Amino acid sequence: MFKYFTLFLLIISTIFCLGQEKKIRIVKANSLVFDKEIKDAQQLIGDVVFEHDSAFMYCDTALLFLSSNSFEAFGHIRIVKGDSMRVSSDSLVYLGKEKLAKLKGNVDFTDGKLNLVTSQLNYDMSSKIGSYSNGATITSLENNNVLVSKIGSYHGNSKTLFFKDSVKLTNPKYVIESDTLIYNTTSEITFFHGATTITNDSNFIYCEHGWYDTQNEQTAFWQNAYFQTKEQTLSGDSIYYDRNIGIGEAFGNVLIRDTINKVDIEGDYAFYNEINDSSLVTECALLTQYFDSDTLYLTADTLIIKQDSATQKNTFRCYHHVLLYKKDLQASCDSLVYSELDSMMYFMIDPIIWSDSSQMTGKEIKISTHDGTVERLYINKKAAIISEADSLNNYNQIQGKTIEGIFNKDSEIETIFVNGNGEILYFMGEENKPITDLSHTECANIKITLKDNQIKNIKYYNKAKATMNPLIEVNKEKRKLSYFNWFSSKRPKSKEDLIK
Numbered sequence: 001m002f003k004y005f006t007l008f009l010l011i012i013s014t015i016f017c018l019g020q021e022k023k024i025r026i027v028k029a030n031s032l033v034f035d036k037e038i039k040d041a042q043q044l045i046g047d048v049v050f051e052h053d054s055a056f057m058y059c060d061t062a063l064l065f066l067s068s069n070s071f072e073a074f075g076h077i078r079i080v081k082g083d084s085m086r087v088s089s090d091s092l093v094y095l096g097k098e099k100l101a102k103l104k105g106n107v108d109f110t111d112g113k114l115n116l117v118t119s120q121l122n123y124d125m126s127s128k129i130g131s132y133s134n135g136a137t138i139t140s141l142e143n144n145n146v147l148v149s150k151i152g153s154y155h156g157n158s159k160t161l162f163f164k165d166s167v168k169l170t171n172p173k174y175v176i177e178s179d180t181l182i183y184n185t186t187s188e189i190t191f192f193h194g195a196t197t198i199t200n201d202s203n204f205i206y207c208e209h210g211w212y213d214t215q216n217e218q219t220a221f222w223q224n225a226y227f228q229t230k231e232q233t234l235s236g237d238s239i240y241y242d243r244n245i246g247i248g249e250a251f252g253n254v255l256i257r258d259t260i261n262k263v264d265i266e267g268d269y270a271f272y273n274e275i276n277d278s279s280l281v282t283e284c285a286l287l288t289q290y291f292d293s294d295t296l297y298l299t300a301d302t303l304i305i306k307q308d309s310a311t312q313k314n315t316f317r318c319y320h321h322v323l324l325y326k327k328d329l330q331a332s333c334d335s336l337v338y339s340e341l342d343s344m345m346y347f348m349i350d351p352i353i354w355s356d357s358s359q360m361t362g363k364e365i366k367i368s369t370h371d372g373t374v375e376r377l378y379i380n381k382k383a384a385i386i387s388e389a390d391s392l393n394n395y396n397q398i399q400g401k402t403i404e405g406i407f408n409k410d411s412e413i414e415t416i417f418v419n420g421n422g423e424i425l426y427f428m429g430e431e432n433k434p435i436t437d438l439s440h441t442e443c444a445n446i447k448i449t450l451k452d453n454q455i456k457n458i459k460y461y462n463k464a465k466a467t468m469n470p471l472i473e474v475n476k477e478k479r480k481l482s483y484f485n486w487f488s489s490k491r492p493k494s495k496e497d498l499i500k
Contacts, residue, residue, distance in 0.1 A: 055081040084112030174200040217243035246274030262290040291372030313340040328411035377405040384483040389427035416448040
């Protein structure tokens with residue numbers, strides 16, 4: 001990407017070879033004058049031509065100082081070497097003692113591959129530093145790369161190019177703008193310092209420090225760094241990317257923002273695989289999805305995100321210590337899969353779901369949603385729905401092999417289907433008075449209709465066995481069904497509970 005920056009090296013080895021210790025040869029001049037007022041100088045006038053080390057210099061007039069091996073040249077300066085190297089300027093000064101060469105006025109250099117245009121170009125042969133400070137434009141004639149900066153220099157000893165102040169590199173595929181750009185011609189590594197942007201048709205990068213290895217196509221950015229596409233933004237304390245293998249990593253205060261699906265993912269470490277379009281976020285991972293009327297928050301030890309290239313929809317796989325919070329739904333489990341393709345959420349390994357006053361448990365639970373609102377719930381194996389009947393540790397309970405729940409538009413359960421080994425334990429009493437009785441019903445398959453979280457109607461699809469006993473006659477053991485477990489202490493009550 002930056003190979004043409006070796007321009008300065010070419011200039012030094014061609015233009016300024018005039019300043020070596022070998023004597024400069026006068027090839028031609030219309031007249032040669034010795035002026036007493038100009039001590040130790042030969043004045044050459046008209047069609048002046050010098051030659052040194054196969055390089056030819058043309059000018060209108062020149063002063064040649066023999067004792068110091070210095071000269072000054074004026075008017076239509078041209079330096080030619082070989083078939084391709086050309087330099088022009090208004091004047092050229094070489095100071096032999098200081099070993100300093102100066103090109104001034106409309107400096108234009110080309111070697112067939114590169115072109116440099118500036119108003120002044122200096123080269124110090126002692127320190128091997130070539131520089132400009134009045135701005136320059138460097139153009140690659142091979143790939144149309146154009147670099148512009150106000151200040152630039154080449155350090156020959158360290159083989160380092162230095163560009164500063166309003167640096168802009170324009171390539172047909174991207175544009176880099178930076179305060180400071182440093183390029184080492186040996187390692188072919190470029191360093192960015194100060195506010196830097198890299199822009200192309202598909203993404204945008206910002207950082208305030210970074211480097212790019214042009215040989216290995218590896219890059220790293222840090223300090224307020226972020227990477228932005230049309231769909232997503234990735235930010236972090238530092239970002240690393242290897243183009244060859246399509247791997248990216250972000251470290252510290254990582255944020256992945258999906259503007260299409262309205263999802264934010266935070267963590268302290270992120271790993272991105274470009275080949276299969278998947279990401280992994282870990283260490284304090286937090287997923288936030290925004291809906292029109294609510295927001296979903298989810299934490300886990302590790303989040304894995306896989307995007308479908310055709311639909312741009314994501315599938316999230318969440319592992320270990322999963323907690324979920326929405327205003328109308330909370331959950332805890334060990335593992336969770338959430339697919340935006342079908343709006344399904346799968347809760348696995350010790351799943352617990354809370355909705356309003358109800359707690360739901362089973363071996364596996366899945367939820368069907370639409371625009372962030374729960375529509376259906378499926379509980380498989382040892383399925384149970386529990387809610388508090390009063391403040392005296394009495395709980396209404398429904399259980400069976402599987403349970404399906406249907407929610408209304410207010411995210412309340414309005415219909416429950418119990419399939420296999422159905423049981424209902426329901427505490428009863430007059431409204432606003434203490435509970436007096438306990439109803440226990442067993443039936444293989446049951447349909448329950450609710451309103452305001454209270455049982456409105458029960459339909460039994462098989463022969464039912466029911467009992468009603470005064471609560472005072474029922475011991476504590478019989479007030480709980482076999483799948484009963486109450487996990488109120490695990491229920492997250494806010495986003496802050498998830499972060500803690």
